[in-house]
Amino acid sequence: MDGAAFKDNVFNQLSRVGKVLSSPKRLEILDLLSQGPKSVESLSAITRMSVANTSKHLQALLDSQLVVYRKDRNYVIYDLSDKSVIDLLLAIRTVADKQLEELAQLRQQIEESREPFESVTVEQFVDRYESGGITIIDVRPREEYEAGHIDGAISIPMGDLERYIDQLPQDQAIFAYCRGHYCLYAAEAVKLLKAKGLHAIRLDASLHDWNKYRQQ
Amino acid sequence: MDGAAFKDNVFNQLSRVGKVLSSPKRLEILDLLSQGPKSVESLSAITRMSVANTSKHLQALLDSQLVVYRKDRNYVIYDLSDKSVIDLLLAIRTVADKQLEELAQLRQQIEESREPFESVTVEQFVDRYESGGITIIDVRPREEYEAGHIDGAISIPMGDLERYIDQLPQDQAIFAYCRGHYCLYAAEAVKLLKAKGLHAIRLDASLHDWNKYRQQ
DNA sequence: GATCTATTCAACTTATTGGTTGAATAGTAA
DNA sequence: TTACTATTCAACCAATAAGTTGAATAGATC
Numbered sequence: 001m002d003g004a005a006f007k008d009n010v011f012n013q014l015s016r017v018g019k020v021l022s023s024p025k026r027l028e029i030l031d032l033l034s035q036g037p038k039s040v041e042s043l044s045a046i047t048r049m050s051v052a053n054t055s056k057h058l059q060a061l062l063d064s065q066l067v068v069y070r071k072d073r074n075y076v077i078y079d080l081s082d083k084s085v086i087d088l089l090l091a092i093r094t095v096a097d098k099q100l101e102e103l104a105q106l107r108q109q110i111e112e113s114r115e116p117f118e119s120v121t122v123e124q125f126v127d128r129y130e131s132g133g134i135t136i137i138d139v140r141p142r143e144e145y146e147a148g149h150i151d152g153a154i155s156i157p158m159g160d161l162e163r164y165i166d167q168l169p170q171d172q173a174i175f176a177y178c179r180g181h182y183c184l185y186a187a188e189a190v191k192l193l194k195a196k197g198l199h200a201i202r203l204d205a206s207l208h209d210w211n212k213y214r215q216q
Numbered sequence: 217m218d219g220a221a222f223k224d225n226v227f228n229q230l231s232r233v234g235k236v237l238s239s240p241k242r243l244e245i246l247d248l249l250s251q252g253p254k255s256v257e258s259l260s261a262i263t264r265m266s267v268a269n270t271s272k273h274l275q276a277l278l279d280s281q282l283v284v285y286r287k288d289r290n291y292v293i294y295d296l297s298d299k300s301v302i303d304l305l306l307a308i309r310t311v312a313d314k315q316l317e318e319l320a321q322l323r324q325q326i327e328e329s330r331e332p333f334e335s336v337t338v339e340q341f342v343d344r345y346e347s348g349g350i351t352i353i354d355v356r357p358r359e360e361y362e363a364g365h366i367d368g369a370i371s372i373p374m375g376d377l378e379r380y381i382d383q384l385p386q387d388q389a390i391f392a393y394c395r396g397h398y399c400l401y402a403a404e405a406v407k408l409l410k411a412k413g414l415h416a417i418r419l420d421a422s423l424h425d426w427n428k429y430r431q432q
Numbered sequence: 433g434a435t436c437t438a439t440t441c442a443a444c445t446t447a448t449t450g451g452t453t454g455a456a457t458a459g460t461a462a
Numbered sequence: 463t464t465a466c467t468a469t470t471c472a473a474c475c476a477a478t479a480a481g482t483t484g485a486a487t488a489g490a491t492c
Contacts, residue, residue: 004264010398011240011247017312018243021234023450024227031227040469048220053451055470065315074459074468084311091307095300096233099281182226216432239480256439269481271440290438290489 016064021092025049026057033067034086034208035140035179036147037079086208093181107182117190119202122213125175135174136203137161139189150177150210158185165196173199180206232280237308241265242273249283250302250424251356251395252363253295302424309397323398333406334417338429341391341419351390352419353377355405366393366426374401381412389415396422 020026028047032038038046044054058078061067068081080086097104120128128134129152136153138145145155156164168174174193178185186202193200205213236242244263248254254262260270274294277283284297296302313320336344344350345368352369354361361371372380384390390409394401402418409416421429 006400007244007398008240011244014243014308014312015238015240017308017315018234018237018239019449022231022238023234024224024231025450027230027234028223028227050452051469052453052471055468056450059470066311071459074461074466076469082311082314084307084314088304088307088311091300091304092230092233095282095298095304096230098298098300099233182223184222235479241480266482267439268441268483271438272480275440287489290436290491292439 017066017088020061020064020066021088023057025053026061027089027092029054029057029061030066030080030085030089031179033078033080034089035144035206037077038143039075039077041075043078087212090208090212097181117187117194117200117202119190119204120175122203122205122209125203125205126213128173128175133172135169135172137168137174137176137189139176139178139185144179148207150207153177158189161189161192165193165198168193168198170198173201175201175203177203177205177207177210180204180209233282233304236277236280236282237304239273241269242277243305243308245270245273245277246282246296246301246305247395249294249296250305251360251422253293254359255291255293257291259294303428306424306428313397333403333410335406335420336391336417338419338421338425341421342429344389344391349388351385351388353384353390353392353405355392355394355401360395364423366423369393374405377405377408381409381414384409384414386414389417391417391419393419393421393423393426396420396425 020030025047029043032043032046040051040055040058043058044051047054049057058067058069061078062069065081066085067078069076069078071077129136136150137156138149138153139156139158139161141157142155145153145157149155176186176189176193178189181204183206186204190200190202237246241263245259248259248262256267256271256274259274260267263270265273274283274285277294278285281297282301283294285292285294287293345352352366353372354365354369355372355374355377357373358371361369361373365371392402392405392409394405397420399422402420406416406418
């Protein structure tokens with residue numbers, strides 16, 4: 001194989017990874033899996049695709065080895081194959097964030113359509129975290145919390161939040177986080193808690209954003 | 217816009233970046249641009265595509281704002297729009313490296329088809345760099361060196377190397393680097409220098425790998 | 433202003449992909 | 463074994479993308 005053929009081959013291989021990232025639905029699947037392993041059935045439900053189609057996408061992801069699976073009873077449970085896939089997802093989000101004005105506009109629409117509420121970035125949050133005296137709630141589904149969460153956070157999935165309000169401290173700041181920047185759970189949680197008179201603040205970051213920041 | 221539509225929209229935007237990375241030729245263009253700005257004409261020559269097609273790819277890159285351009289005389293010079301694009305390229309390469317066995321095999325073929333030669337990673341190189349007493353040569357085209365290079369490296373493009381051999385130190389280790397892991401220039405340079413009896417070693421990294429490692 | 437050249441646009445062909453529906457498979461539970 | 467369920471496979475259609483060639487555009491130079 002000569003130099004040119006070698007080069008073509010390398011970029012062909014690299015583009016296999018790129019291909020996987022070229023479909024919105026596949027990105028959504030990867031994003032969901034980055035929060036924890038999930039069955040084909042539940043992925044199909046969350047993404048509102050046919051099971052067959054979801055399976056097909058998962059096969060594509062499998063083909064470029066971005067995901068792995070294991071069988072459990074009669075479910076097939078998929079998961080990301082490697083931590084470097086999370087880094088890739090974060091990288092693509094960073095680029096899109098910076099370059100695509102449309103995304104910024106989307107975020108703004110969401111922000112403006114709701115009551116204004118307090119929101120902090122990872123950088124702003126870390127001091128409060130270190131000095132303690134706060135409550136952190138993880139409002140993602142229970143399984144995702146169990147697959148990994150910010151140290152010291154308690155799990156209150158969105159659906160259960162209303163029932164648990166009484167048990168939350170009235171005199172402490174309560175930080176809520178979810179799947180990250182483009183997930184709406186935490187924003188809704190803060191809105192609900194504020195309406196009930198609690199001091200709620202959104203932590204505008206995912207578990208992975210947090211991990212990445214901490215390891216630096 | 218409701219939650220589901222918002223979500224679809226976000227992933228649609230993210231996939232625009234993914235789409236760009238789904239074509240081998242576009243990846244090659246991005247990779248070339250990461251070494252320094254280039255005209256449409258030279259990109260077309262290096263990638264061996266028609267100028268029209270190259271231009272079309274560049275339009276696609278422009279559309280998702282991964283590149284920018286400026287006009288110079290009657291050339292249009294393209295460049296990456298942002299440092300975060302480089303991070304994205306590194307991330308995709310890391311994932312592909314780990315996941316795609318085919319890539320590993322490709323590399324191995326190349327290694328084996330040549331004389332074995334010394335090669336060091338960034339991690340191994342840094343000590344030698346710090347303690348000095350070495351020569352570092354950048355064997356990429358001159359313009360790429362000028363767009364950015366490892367501190368202390370001298371520019372000797374591959375084509376000129378043979379002529380400059382006499383001026384290189386006979387008693388020092390000479391480290392050669394090029395565009396990175398999948399570029400063949402440095403390997404060829406080391407082969408040539410070794411054949412002439414010099415103590416040549418490949419630094420198996422790109423300028424960006426080096427920068428990334430140093431900033432940590 | 434006229435000419436030259438780099439770049440981009442337009443039209444077209446072929447190949448690939450996302451999605452659907454319905455059947456086949458494989459693993460569980462009774 | 464039989465029945466059941468989750469998942470995958472197969473066949474198909476519609477939409478999109480990569481690449482080609484040839485024409486149009488716009489800057490620079492004379």
